Amino acid sequence: MALLLLWQGLYFIRIWPEFMFPSPFMVFNTLVNGFGQGNYTMAMLNSFRRLLIGFGIAITLGVFIGVLMGRFKSIDETFGGLILSLQSVPSVVWLPLALLWFSMGESAMIFVVVIGGLWNMIMSTTAGIKGVDPLLIQSGINLGYTGFSLFRKVILPAAVPHIITGVRMAWAFCWRALMAAEIIGTGQGLGQVLMWGRDMGNMSTVLAVMFIIAGTGIISDGIVFKKIEKEVYRRWGLLETAF
Amino acid sequence: MLELNKVTKYYKNEKVLDEITMTIKEGEFVSLLGPSGCGKSTLVHIISGLNQASDGEVSMDGRKITRPSTDRIMVFQSNGLFPWLTVEQNVAFGKKDNGNKISKDEVKKLLKMIRLTSYRHKYPHQLSGGMKQRVSIARSLAMDPQLLLMDEPFSALDEQTKNELHDELQKIWMETGKTIIFVTHNIREAVKLSDRVLVMGNDPGRIICDVRISEPHPRSHADQNLVALESSILRLLEKEIRKQKEGEELHGTLDEKKSIFNGSITSLARTLFYKNMA
Numbered sequence A: 001m002a003l004l005l006l007w008q009g010l011y012f013i014r015i016w017p018e019f020m021f022p023s024p025f026m027v028f029n030t031l032v033n034g035f036g037q038g039n040y041t042m043a044m045l046n047s048f049r050r051l052l053i054g055f056g057i058a059i060t061l062g063v064f065i066g067v068l069m070g071r072f073k074s075i076d077e078t079f080g081g082l083i084l085s086l087q088s089v090p091s092v093v094w095l096p097l098a099l100l101w102f103s104m105g106e107s108a109m110i111f112v113v114v115i116g117g118l119w120n121m122i123m124s125t126t127a128g129i130k131g132v133d134p135l136l137i138q139s140g141i142n143l144g145y146t147g148f149s150l151f152r153k154v155i156l157p158a159a160v161p162h163i164i165t166g167v168r169m170a171w172a173f174c175w176r177a178l179m180a181a182e183i184i185g186t187g188q189g190l191g192q193v194l195m196w197g198r199d200m201g202n203m204s205t206v207l208a209v210m211f212i213i214a215g216t217g218i219i220s221d222g223i224v225f226k227k228i229e230k231e232v233y234r235r236w237g238l239l240e241t242a243f
Numbered sequence B: 001m002l003e004l005n006k007v008t009k010y011y012k013n014e015k016v017l018d019e020i021t022m023t024i025k026e027g028e029f030v031s032l033l034g035p036s037g038c039g040k041s042t043l044v045h046i047i048s049g050l051n052q053a054s055d056g057e058v059s060m061d062g063r064k065i066t067r068p069s070t071d072r073i074m075v076f077q078s079n080g081l082f083p084w085l086t087v088e089q090n091v092a093f094g095k096k097d098n099g100n101k102i103s104k105d106e107v108k109k110l111l112k113m114i115r116l117t118s119y120r121h122k123y124p125h126q127l128s129g130g131m132k133q134r135v136s137i138a139r140s141l142a143m144d145p146q147l148l149l150m151d152e153p154f155s156a157l158d159e160q161t162k163n164e165l166h167d168e169l170q171k172i173w174m175e176t177g178k179t180i181i182f183v184t185h186n187i188r189e190a191v192k193l194s195d196r197v198l199v200m201g202n203d204p205g206r207i208i209c210d211v212r213i214s215e216p217h218p219r220s221h222a223d224q225n226l227v228a229l230e231s232s233i234l235r236l237l238e239k240e241i242r243k244q245k246e247g248e249e250l251h252g253t254l255d256e257k258k259s260i261f262n263g264s265i266t267s268l269a270r271t272l273f274y275k276n277m278a
């Protein structure tokens, strides 16, 4: 609220011309119009589709590879370092390569989203599997479980809190990767609307889209993922130590 | 019948168990009592099959023990319950070696036995420490094992809860007739619960004394005879600890198979005192 007032105040002083620094009302109007005409809704749906596909692939693949790395030391030793270094590469960097590999812009963008969440998902899963309390494993063995059933009934469930944290982070990383990819790439997503606003010199569109992007991130993380994560931690009896 | 024959365990080059030999009869309640680090946990893990002896062998009813089995179930100090399962699901979790599942009736009966029927849909994090330990015991009993191995199951609990659980465990033991090996470093607990207390010494871990207690069950912690026995075992242990501090060898360790105590507890306590302090 204070921020809004400050913003309105700055607008009245007119340090910058109006087209470069619109008032909150103008941005609000742009938002309402944008959604009213369905432009923003379409853009959001496009972005969400890419996000959900990419995110889904990232966590599925991430859990799968992470489990392998957590269970087999040799795989972990071979690829662990590589994945750690790959994680520090911003995922948009992969876009040019992806555009060459997949002639379609859409697949390339989804690829970037997958890359955005993948490394982190792998590392969280591996850490979760490796960090399972040995006492639970001993209990499982003593209660008659071995091999795959031990893994499915004891090790994997015990690693769920770590995996959920990984999922939450992967979501945020995928979202960022998507926006970066859309700004550079083509197609009909939020990122493109943002760039279109810039090209037209339409600052209120730019700001409106920024609001949507930030809002979506905050709402999905704060309301959906944080809640799920907290519920899992509570159930697993980790709440006192983690929050 | 459980038999240990010269069970020895090394960690790297350090000997933590030295030729442990003992025989435990079916239905016996035996406590392993000893100072911290004397190898009690290591010994019960070897009996369970979760750990392996470096030398010597363990056998039950003539069959050599080499790996874990649902015939010998461990109850751990920090319970080892699965936090993502409800009380009921935890109790029903086990899978018997013969492939049989645990029946619904069985689970119901056990929940009633530990008086947690109304908590059956709760998760472990919603239970007190004592309740969790009861669930852990019920989960072990559900496997209908021949042998129950309890590694300091109550040492994290407060005095009152501990006493309640002692009474409950005595009742369960009398009802089910299971063989129980109970690890503790609490002398009172050992004396109150067991038919036999195996006192262990340190460096390397070995059995220094085999005390039989013939007082009838159930016993109360206020029993005067038990109190007397308790203090003599305490003296024995103190001597062991002192010896360890001074780094001198106690000559002529007792042959644990030749049980020196029988008869009433008071005379027993006196004998114990005499034999070891002399």
Ligand SMILES: Nc1ncnc2c1ncn2[C@@H]1O[C@H](COP(=O)(O)OP(=O)(O)OP(=O)(O)O)[C@@H](O)[C@H]1O
Residues within 6 Å of the ligand: B011, B012, B016, B034, B035, B036, B037, B038, B039, B040, B041, B042, B043, B185
């Ligand atoms: N995995 C291991 N690797 C190396 N040394 C070990 C290992 N486990 C136990 N030890 C050592 O073996 C000795 C016996 O340990 P153990 O846990 O069996 O003792 P304890 O009698 O159960 O002690 P406490 O009463 O503290 O539980 C200790 O000196 C300990 O340091």
Ligand SMILES: [Mg+2]
Residues within 6 Å of the ligand: B040, B041, B042, B151
């Ligand atoms: Mg121990």
